[in-house]
Amino acid sequence: MTLFNCMLSIFWVSVTFVFYAYVGYPLLLMAIGILRDRPVRKAPSHPMVSLIITAYNEEKRIREKLENTLRQDYPRERLDIVVASDCSTDGTDDLVRSYGPSGVRLVRSVVKGGKEAAQKHAVESTTGAILIFSDTATMLEPQAISTIVRNFADSTVGCVSSVDRFVDVDGSVSGEGAYVRYEMFLRNLETRVNTLVGLSGSFFAARRTVCQNWAPDLQSDFNTLLNSVRLGLRGVADPESIGFYKNLVDPKKEYERKVRTVVRGISVFMKSLSLLNPFRYHLFAWQLISHKLCRWLVPFAMIGALGANAVLASSSRFYQGTLIAQAGFYAVAVAYLVTTRLPSVGILRIPSFFVMVNVSILDAWVRYCRGERIVSWTPSKR
Structure with missing residues (x-):
């Protein structure tokens, strides 16, 4: 040639x-x-839910996150709120403990092992049939948990991904860029045809069975989706489940x-x-x-x-x-x-x-x- x-x-x-x-x-x-x-068959339901918030040195943001979480309209007796602290060295843990009377639990890693290791400790401390994972920086609407849980009425669904929305420094919701619109379009296509290939790491949910073999050293959002597929289940995108977080200005x-x-x-x-x-x-x-x-x-x-x-x-x-x-x-x-x-x-x-x-x-x-x-x-x- x-x-x-x-x-x-x-x-x-x-x-x-x-x-x-x-x-x-x-x-x-x-x-x-x-x-x-393959439409998702949604229906209102209130299974026991464990919401796991992962945090590392988040004393400046954890209070806002917990206040946001406590405003969820999900039945309080059916919601277990857990903060997984990856061996925080600032005032994060003390702030979380102060919310103990409101039903917030702290699960602290003894040794700093990373986000997934902290999540693993938290998963092992929970009993919820549905596990929801959220970052400290992600704010949720009051109906967010109720909305995302509806997807699990479909027995084929193993995990659910939210939609990411950016918030400007003044608090206003940013317009969706071309890339975000493209990704959301692609997720909707994948949901319709078969299954997602990845989840939004800032706010996603999964059945407990999907999280049983939690890997402490692998990216949890991607690996949770793959675990769902291994079990014969699928991951779906829910356009009504939205996580709001601030743009990175740098x-x-x-x-x-x-x-x-x-x-x-x-x-x-x-x-x-x-x-x-x-x-x-x-x-x-x-x-x-x-x-x-x-x-x-x-x-x-x-x-x-x-x-x-x-x-x-x-x-x-x-x-x-x-x-x-x-x-x-x-x-x-x-x-x-x-x-x-x-x-x-x-x-x-x-x-x-x-x-x-x-x-x-x-x-x-x-x-x-x-x-x-x-x-x-x-x-x-x-």
Whole structure:
């Protein structure tokens, strides 16, 4: 094979791969949805619920979270509120203990072991048929618990994901960005066709049976979904269950959060390769590859497309045009990342967000291959 043909193959395979990861997969889900529809059969119910709030050095936010939680309209005698403290060293634990008369329990880790380790201690201390997990920074509407629990009237549902909504510093709810709308659209498609591939870590719920083999070193939202599938259950998205949390105003912190999320996600994926068996897990095996692995491989395809295009540019005006288009896309992305003087037009921000996401994924792969496994945590200060 000549160099030209090799570069030609790399270019078109790379472009096709990126297109499939972000467009082809949802298009196929839409096509499957014409023939396969799995609606969630919701019904009001009040099983015993254990709400687990994970905290590490949250003395500035834990009071607001507990006050928000105590305003839930769920029957108080059916709600067990537990704060899982990952060996906090500030005043978090004392503040939680002060809410003891209101029925709030503190489960403190003796040794700092990370978010999932703290959650494991809390899970073992509860008896609720439904376990709900929420971060300290996430605020819930009064009917949130009642709303998310309704999904478990469907016996096929093992876990439920909420919708994330951002709140600005002035307390107003931010408009949904293109990426958030895309993700919510994709979750709705997956729910309709089969099952979700991931949950929102800030607010999700699961049956106790799904949480029995809780892994203290694996990303809990992703792993809980995979455990549901292993048990023959599914994860669903509930657009009426909403978690509100503040935007991260520091781009560097948002970048680091994304890197941590992907490193932890890759760790779960690599320990769950048996779920890629299509003969046992059928449609989900394809979903897991498409939604997770393909997304995580997009940065390499982007590099391949750009490098091959640079070689092909001298062969025709078409490839000169595609190279100019790629260069323009990355130029806009870099401009938005390094300056705030450009007009705040949503469609012009998409390149910067897309590039930042994929750079963070590439960074995560490098860290993972170096042996980095993120277990300990420090919550993002929003």
